[in-house]
Amino acid sequence: MADTSSALADATSPASGGRRPRHLPLVLVLGSLTALGPLTIDLYLPALPRVSTDLGVSQAVTQLTLTAFMVGIALGQLVIGPLSDTLGRRRPLLIGLSVYVAAGALCALAPDPAVLVGMRSVQGLAGAAGIVIARAVVRDLYDGLGAARLLSSLMLVSGTAPILAPVLGAQLLRLTSWRGVFVTLTLLGLAVLAATAALLPETLPPPERRQGGLPATLRTMRDLVRDRSFTGYLLTGSLGFAALFAYIAGSSFTLQEIYGASPQTYSLLFGLNSLGMVATGRLNGTFLLGRYPSHRVLATGLTVLVAAGAxxxxxxxxxxxxxxxxxxxxxxxxxxVGMILPTTTALSLQRAPRAAGSASALLGTTQFLMGALAPALAGLGGRSTALPMAVSVLGLAVAAAGCFLVLCRPWRTAPDPLAR
Structure with a gap:
């Protein structure tokens, strides 16, 4: 199939001819934007039993607050990503963060479960702005290898959220109630909003914005999905992400109830594995990409994931x-996964230099939807065996590798797509 990125626009020099932000503030701001969504999930997890008790509802009803947030953050990316291609990055981002802060404050004041579920949905919709626009900003500022390296660097910031958030949430509950957790999230949202307003300029100048409204947006997404390579990278990364979620969903029960790990041992192992993923992401950006072809790096990551599943x-x-x-x-x-996610994201965005918001929306939504399915797969066998988790990891890893081979056809790609 012909390279449809040329139909969307040429991938030549870094987009946005304006002043590029300094690297360290850029990494910190974009990493914080990317981490805000996962942090909003994980910081709140230890508070679920107290929410159930305080509001007088079942644990199943309390779980709806998580589901509402996940649905909101998935759907929000589909709306906000294309919108940022039309309006620019800064305005939708600042509005989204402002709504996130307001929704967090209303969660803290929620008088009943219905209000809490509704505000969590709004919080997810608004929090999607940080995730989807952060990726688009990377594509605005950098091409190819530069984008891949910056995306790998973001894992140093965003990857620490799943490690620290449950521990911080548990400590917060020693000092305050579940409402205090939402106050903390509101204050974090305010800090990210202030940092974004002060340090992140507009990266998509008016001449480079897309026109045509909803019909043009739908055509752009159709063209992206029809691009064999874009869809291949999209599915490869999303299935790899789902394999990680299958491990996350199944590991707590597997390690503690089947293999006898104490909660402290489980927390230590979970943190060690998360640090390993972050370290691999750093290695990917600073050493592997640029020295070796991106497809070879991606194939190596997929091979390790399949071998681990097996x-x-x-x-x-x-x-x-x-x-x-x-x-x-x-x-x-x-x-x-620290190799697979940044590399597939950079390769996907490279296919859509003038539609980075729409491409980022498709990436984020697909990843979250596949990630949401993974826990169901990992729990199919009940509480007596770890086999469903293991089979889920292996099956999703093999599917990711298959999509890479069949759709991306790496043996036909020369030169390296990220070296262009």
Whole structure:
């Protein structure tokens, strides 16, 4: 298939001819924007039982506050991403962060479950602005290798959120109620809003914005999905992300109830695996990309992920291996995602230099939807076996590798797409 990125626009020099922000403030601001969504989920998790008790509802009703946020953050990206291609990045981003702050304050004051669920949905819709626009800003400012390296650097900031948030949330609950957790999230949102307003200029000048309204947006998304390589990178990254979520969803029960890990040991292993993923992302951006072709780096990450999934299945079914064997396999499941996600994101955005918001929206929504399906797959076998988690990781990893081979056809791509 012909390179449809040429139909959308040429991928030549970094977009936005204006002043480029300094690197460190840019990484901190964009990393904070990317981390705000996951932080809003993970900081709140330890408070779920208290919400249920305080509002007098079942745990299932309380779980709806998480579902509402996840649905909101998935759908919000589909709206805000294309909107930023038309209006520029800064205005939708600042409005989204402002609504996020207001919704967080209303969550803290919610008198009943209906208001809390509704405001969590609004919080997710608004919080999507940070995730989808941060990726688009990277594409505005950098091409190819530069974009891939910056996306890898963002994992140093955004990747720490899942590590620290549950611990911080538990400590907050020692000092305050679940409403105090939402006050904390509101204050964090205000800090990110202030930093964004002060440090992040507009990166999409008016001459480079897309016109034509909703019909043009739908045509752009249609063209992107028809682009074989874009769809290949999109599915490869999303399926790899889903494999990570299958591990996250299944590991708590698997390690503690089947393999006997204490909560402290589980927390230590979870944090170690998250640090491994962040470190791999850093290695990916500073050493691998630029020295080796991006498709080779991506193929290596996928190979490790498939091997880790296969090792999990083998350990669960064919041996009586204990925690010292299972833990390294889970570590190797998390680490390659630090290579897969930044690389596939950069390769996808490279295909749409003048439609980065729409491309970012498709990326984010697909990742969140596939990630939301992974826990259901990992829990199919009930509480007596770790096999569903292991099979889910392996199946999703093989599907990611298959999409890469069939749709991206890496052996036909020369030169390196990120070296253009």
């Amino acid at each position: 090792a999990l299945v083998l350990l669960v079914t064919a041996t009586h291996a204990g925690l010292p064997w299972i833990a390294p396999a889970l570590f190797l499941t998390a680490c390659p």
